[in-house]
Amino acid sequence: MRCCMLLVSLALLPLGMAADSIGSYCSGSSYAGSNKAVTNINSVLADLVATASTGGGYATSTAGKGNNIIYGLAQCRGDVSDSDCAACLADAAKQLPSTCSYSSDARIWYIYCMPVYMYVHMHATAKQ
Numbered sequence: 498m499r500c501c502m503l504l505v506s507l508a509l510l511p512l513g514m515a516a517d518s519i520g521s522y523c524s525g526s527s528y529a530g531s532n533k534a535v536t537n538i539n540s541v542l543a544d545l546v547a548t549a550s551t552g553g554g555y556a557t558s559t560a561g562k563g564n565n566i567i568y569g570l571a572q573c574r575g576d577v578s579d580s581d582c583a584a585c586l587a588d589a590a591k592q593l594p595s596t597c598s599y600s601s602d603a604r605i606w607y608i609y610c611m612p613v614y615m616y617v618h619m620h621a622t623a624k625q
Contacts, residue, residue, distance in 0.1 A: 523597035524600060527601075541559065554572055567614055
């Protein structure tokens with residue numbers, strides 16, 4: 498009986514490891530009040546979750562246009578299965594906006610994965 502309990506506990510261990518972040522980084526202005534920025538951030542995070550879990554654990558994404566673009570990157574450890582990668586990124590994508598209050602630069606680290614997004618405002622000036 499103890500043997501079976503130990504095997505079940507070990508089988509569930511990876512799911513528990515993905516549940517809590519091990520750190521985060523939030524920088525820049527909060528865009529929580531900007532519907533367009535929030536929509537773009539959520540779009541990038543959703544795309545990263547969908548793409549990275551089927552793309553070998555790595556994905557990039559962008560949303561927005563002109564000089565207001567959200568760039569995103571997600572990656573999972575190389576030894577993580579597609580399903581564990583998807584679960585980790587889904588949880589991270591859910592936690593990241595609230596953890597960083599839609600900051601312009603946000604990252605969150607989990608044992609299995611790490612999503613990042615950045616809001617980049619390009620202001621170009623012509624050289625004369």
